Each structure stands twice: as structure tokens, then as C-alpha cells.
Amino acid sequence: MPEKSKSIPLNTFPLNIGSGIIISKFTVADLEFDKIREAHRDDYHIFFLLEQGNGIFEIDFRRFEINSQSITYIQPYQVHRGLSLEEGLFTVLLISSESLNPEYLSLLKEIAPTYPLQLDAVNFSTATKMGNLSAMIFERQNEKLHNTILKDICNSLVGFIISQFLLESHKAENSSRSEVISKNFKLLLDQHFIHTKSPSEFASKMNISTVYLNECVKRATGQTVSYHIHQRIILEAKRLLFHSSKSVKEIATELGYDDYPYFSRLFTKITGMTALTFRSKNLE
Template sequence: MRKNARSIPVNKFGGESGESITIERISFEQLPELGEWEQPERHDRHSFFLLEKGNVTMEIDFQQYKIHSPSVIYMHPDQVHRIIGFENVTVVAWAANNENLHPGYLKLLEDIAPAAPMPLNPEAYALLVEAASLCIRLTERRKDQLYHSLLKDQINALVALVIASYLEIWAPTGKLSRAEVVTKAFREALALHFRQLKQPAKYAQQLNLSTPYLNECVRNVTGLSVSHHIQQRVILEAKRLLFHSDQSLKEIAATLGYDDYTYFSRLFTKVSGMAPLSFRNKNLD
């Protein structure tokens, strides 16, 4: 059931302590009622979950995943997710904000997001368990003079191992073509500016390219136009807000940069095949 909320809840790791890096190993059995676990949320930082034992069913941006151990899950701060069910789970959960992640690793995380949960082979799993266990042991040495530096370095090593596992599957082989480089730059700009910029020409201007050339590159790599990608990103965010918040359609349209909410409603219907309020009502119990 969708929880009434004015906006999508954000889970602030570290709680009242305000810790910028957190890691812990958690074990729990299947519960009759999931309670707050079942409510959708975002995280306030990049978060990772190493599923050592058991099974978890999660919904991530309207896609349901049945995750079996051993697996790793990376969650970008933009992504909205909720737990649907779990059974006999042991998981290592860690999170870090942008300031504590190596800039190169942060760039790679932006490149691979959104990433689906990934099963691990025995070698990758054993290495991650060893690195995670060392991180957890370091959290017990808070009085050490270099505590934060040690923990930061080890967390970054752990994040690098996760990225490496994803890149084995995700990364293209060989040098990127010019079209792939342009498309990658467009996707990065889209992630930052989709609320403000809606026209392909604006993105071409950002990238110092002509609009036809940008469209040609993106279409050659993805098979879809720049306009298609812009609309899909906007409508994904609209779906998140329609399902996970109680904001009105007019408020959601304004949040996403549309002063004319009737136009936005027509766009949503065209792209998703369903009117906004029908989408909201369909997903209510």
C-alpha cells in the first residue's frame, strides 16, 4: 500500500549521529508484517548491500526483483525502492556520501546507474566478504587517530570491488566510439538537468554540439531519439511522485518544470499509455 506522504521519504544513514560513512552486518528472519520496511524510500547517499544469505524481493523504480544470495545491490540516491519480502537474510549494508567517495569511483557509479541487483561468482563474493568484514572491524576502532581516514579508504576499496563486478558485465570492450562518448555525456547532462531542460537543442548547446549531430549519435547508440530519452526520464520521476507521494498533479508538473499541468498530463498519457491519475489509482490498494 502506498503510504501517504507529501514527498518521497529519504532514509538518512547514520541517524542522529550524522555519520557520513556507515557499515553493518544485519541478520533477520521473515516477519509476518514488514511495516516500515515495505514503505518506499530514497537514500541520502550511495548505498550498497551484500546479500550473504537468504532471499529478498525488492521493487526498484517499479521493477520487481527476486534476489538470491550471494548478490550485491547498488542503490543510487535517485532510485526509489521498497522491500516486498525476505527470508532468512544476512546482509552487509554500507553507505557513503559524495564527499567520502573517490571522484573517479563516483563518476563510474553515475555511469552504471541505474544498476540491477547482480549475482556474484564465488571468487568475487569471497573478496567482498573479506573486504566488508575488515570495514566492520575498523568501525570498532573509533578512538584511533586516523579512524576516519582508514574507514574512508577501506570503504572506497569495497566500493571499487563492487564497481569492478558491475563493469565486468556492463562495460563495453575496447575504446568508446565518438557516438558512444557523446551519448554518455548526454546521459550525464540529462541526469542533472531533466527538470529544467526539455528540448534536445538545449542539451546540444550544453555539449557544444549541433542538435542534428547529438540526435544522430544518441540514435546510433541507443536506437532512440534524444527527445525519447528526455521524456522517459521526466515520466519516470513523475511516476515516482504519483505513486510514492500525495502531491497533486499540478504540484508534480511544477516540480518537473511544467507550468501548464494540462500539457504535462497529455505528455504523461502519451508516453506511459495511461493518464496520470489513472496511474495513481491503479497502484492504490
């Protein structure tokens, strides 16, 4: 097994791409697949439209088989890697948060994490045509208003993709008050879980009582606020244990725990095994 890096590799969006968008069509032969096999994060959004072929991707410890006529969305900072890709023809859209329509960015945060979505022939054909047009615009770098036009067309594609995920999950537009509170809490949790760890602190950020926050989250998800806080922390700990060579003590510190024994007990309580056992059990 190759030696792991000290930290999980992070790909940042190329500074020379002023539009904050890259979109192109590829085949398997075009890829440097060895790089894709290495677990990594990206600080941008990835949309993967698979037209032909099939493959296996791993996203945050879950393996997914993807087939033709599917769309995969990977949110910023998710740890992922490609395990296999056969006879693939696909379109890939990379887009920074700054280049996304604010409404779409908010919706993506609400629906994430998502899993590969299989579309019917008509809807996938629509997405593919939008992707092809976007890729054509991307190549025409010298056009006047190029960046503006590219953002408009690519955001249209993103909006269409989001609509398919929303249809699949049967999300109603008129969400209940509990669902709205729960969504807002999860957005805050993803931003602040390292430094904010108690339900009362999150309730304070949302200007509501701790009791009301717990009631809403429990009603919407079936789980308490503390449960979600712990699950988010442990997910990040698992990422670092599996994909980096940092010690458990270093990971505890990075996640905001100066009390290393407490962190160790929390990990064991949530996962049913010690952090070191998790690391050794998942070594390939």
C-alpha cells in the same frame, strides 16, 4: 492501504557521522522491516551484499528477487522498498557522494541504474572479506586516522563492486565517441531534467550541435535525445504519482511544467494512460 505522505520520504545521511560512511553486518532480526517496506529515497549510495537468504526488493517500479551471493546497488534518490527478506545475513554499506573516490562516483553515474548482480563464489567471497574488514575498521572509531583509513578501505570495496558490474555488462574501456557523448548527456539529463527539456539546450551545455548530439545518442542507445528526456521526466512523475499524495497539477509544477494540460497530454502519450489512471491502477 496506509495514507501516503505528501512527498516521497527522503532519508539524509546522519550529520554525526563525520566519515560519511556506515558499514555493518546484519541479520533479519536486527531490522525494523516495517520502515524498509515503506517506499523512500536516500541521498546517499547503498550497497547491499547478501550472504545468506533471499528476498524481494522494488526499485523504481521494478521488482527484483535477490538471492545469496548477490550485490544490489541503489543510487541516490531512487525510490525503493524491501518487500520481503528471509533468513538474511548481509552487509550494508551506506556512503555519501562526498566520501566516494571521484572516479568511482563518475563510474557509478555511468552504470546506473543497475540491477542485483549474482556473483560466483570466488568473487563474492572477495567482496565479503573486504566488507568484513571495512566493518571492523568502522567499529574502531577511536583509531588515529580512522576516517581516512575507513574511506580508503570502503572505496576499495566500492571499486571492486563496480568492476563486477562492468564485467557483467561487458563495457569496453575504449568506448566509442558516440558512447562517450551519450553517457555525458545522460549524466546531464539526470541533473537538469526539471529545468532543461529540449535537445538543443542539452547540446548547448555540451558545446556540440543538436544534430550531432542526436546522432551520437541514437547510435549508442537506439533512441533519440527527446525520447530519453521524456522517459526521465515520466519516471519522476510515476514516482510522485505512486509514492506521494500530490495532485497531478502539483506534480506537473514540480517537474517544471506550468502548462498543466501539456504535461497531462505528454504523460498519456508516453505511458498510454492518463496520470490519474496510472495512479488508480497502481493502488494496492
